[in-house]
Amino acid sequence: MKRASGVGHLTPFLPGLEKLLGDPEVSEIMINGPGNVWVERGGRLEPHPAPDLTSAWLHRAAIHIARPLGLDPAGRPILDARLEDGSRVAICTPPASPEVAITIRRFGGRAFTAEDLVRLGSLPEDILEAARSTLASRQNILVSGGTGSGKTTLLNALIELLPEDERIVAIEDTLELRIDRANCLRFEAGAIGSEAVSIRDLVRHALRHRPDHIVVGEVRGGEAADLLQALNTGHGGSLTTIHANNARSALSRLASCAMQAGDALPWEVTCRGVVDGIALVLHVARREGRRFVEDALEVCGYDAALGHWITAPPGARRHRTEDGHGSGTQPETGTHTHTPKEANA
Structure with missing residues (x-):
C-alpha cells in the first residue's frame, strides 16, 4: 500500500x-x-x-x-x-x-514497558499483577478509554507480557503497535486497489494463521462478533481496545459493536459471549496532561433480568479460589475505581 x-x-x-x-x-x-x-x-x-x-x-x-x-x-x-x-x-x-x-x-518517541508505566505511576502494581495473571491463565483483556488517553501505550506494554515463544497475530486499522517479536504477523485494514479489506475480514482471516494470541488495535464495529467467537474458541491471552467512558460501559460498547454484525446473536447471548471472552477490563484516562489506569474490573457475569454486568475488583476471583470461603469477596454490580498517582503514559 x-x-x-x-x-x-x-x-x-x-x-x-x-x-x-x-x-x-x-x-x-x-x-x-x-x-x-x-x-x-x-x-x-x-x-x-x-x-x-x-x-x-x-x-x-x-x-x-x-x-x-x-x-x-x-x-x-x-x-x-x-x-x-x-x-x-x-x-x-x-x-x-x-x-x-x-x-x-505523530508517532515516535520511546515505547514504555509495563514496568516503566508502574514506575511513572500510570499503572498500579496490583493492576499489573492482575493483568499478568490474566494473560498467564490464557484469559483476555479489554483496554478502554477515550481518544488520546493512552490505550495504545498500555496495549503495547501488555503485549510484552505474552510468552516469547508463542505466536501473535496483530490486526490494526493503521499500524501503530510496536511488537518486537519474530513470530508475529501484522495485518492492516484499508483499500487494496478497488477492494476494501476491513478489520472484520482480517479477524476472520487471522484464524487461518494459527495464532496463539490475537491483538486487535481497536474494535469499532461488527468485527467484535468475530473476535468474541475467536476469544471463546481457543485463543486465550488475547488483547484489544475500545473507546468508552469507563470500564463498565466498555463491556456494553463491545456487545453493541458485536450487534452491528449482520449475523449478530441476540443481545443476551452476545453479553454472555462478552463475559466468556473478556476476563479483565482496564480503563485509561487523561486528565491535566496525565495518562493513567483509572479503573479496573474483573468480569464475572451478566444479569439479564437487571441488564447489569456483574464485576469484581481485580484478583477477587483468584483470592476466592486460593482462600476457599475465607476472603468473603463477592462479585458486585458497581464500578471499581483506582486513583493512582497520575503520570504520563
Whole structure:
C-alpha cells in the first residue's frame, strides 16, 4: 500500500510549523484553518502562531499528502493517511469544511514497558499483577478509554507480557503497535486497489494463521462478533481496545459493536459471549496532561433480568479460589475505581 511522505516532507508546505514538525515533544498538530494552529505537547493543548499559513498553503499541503495515495482532495474531501514515518494525518477540505483542516498525529518517541508505566505511576502494581495473571491463565483483556488517553501505550506494554515463544497475530486499522517479536504477523485494514479489506475480514482471516494470541488495535464495529467467537474458541491471552467512558460501559460498547454484525446473536447471548471472552477490563484516562489506569474490573457475569454486568475488583476471583470461603469477596454490580498517582503514559 502506498504511503504519503513523512512529516519532514510537509515543512515546505506548512510555513511557520517547521519547528513543530521537528519537535519530538509534540504529539499532535491541529490546523483548524489559515493561521489557526493548536499543538499538543506533554498532554496539554496550546495555540501556536502561524500568520504565514494561508489557505493556499493548506490546499497545497493537502494535495501533497493525497497525491502518493492516488487521491485528489477536490474529489475526496475527507481523507485519512499514514505517513512513511508512521504519523497519521486526517484532512478535511471544502465543501465538507469551510477551510482546509489538517490534524497530524505523530508517532515516535520511546515505547514504555509495563514496568516503566508502574514506575511513572500510570499503572498500579496490583493492576499489573492482575493483568499478568490474566494473560498467564490464557484469559483476555479489554483496554478502554477515550481518544488520546493512552490505550495504545498500555496495549503495547501488555503485549510484552505474552510468552516469547508463542505466536501473535496483530490486526490494526493503521499500524501503530510496536511488537518486537519474530513470530508475529501484522495485518492492516484499508483499500487494496478497488477492494476494501476491513478489520472484520482480517479477524476472520487471522484464524487461518494459527495464532496463539490475537491483538486487535481497536474494535469499532461488527468485527467484535468475530473476535468474541475467536476469544471463546481457543485463543486465550488475547488483547484489544475500545473507546468508552469507563470500564463498565466498555463491556456494553463491545456487545453493541458485536450487534452491528449482520449475523449478530441476540443481545443476551452476545453479553454472555462478552463475559466468556473478556476476563479483565482496564480503563485509561487523561486528565491535566496525565495518562493513567483509572479503573479496573474483573468480569464475572451478566444479569439479564437487571441488564447489569456483574464485576469484581481485580484478583477477587483468584483470592476466592486460593482462600476457599475465607476472603468473603463477592462479585458486585458497581464500578471499581483506582486513583493512582497520575503520570504520563
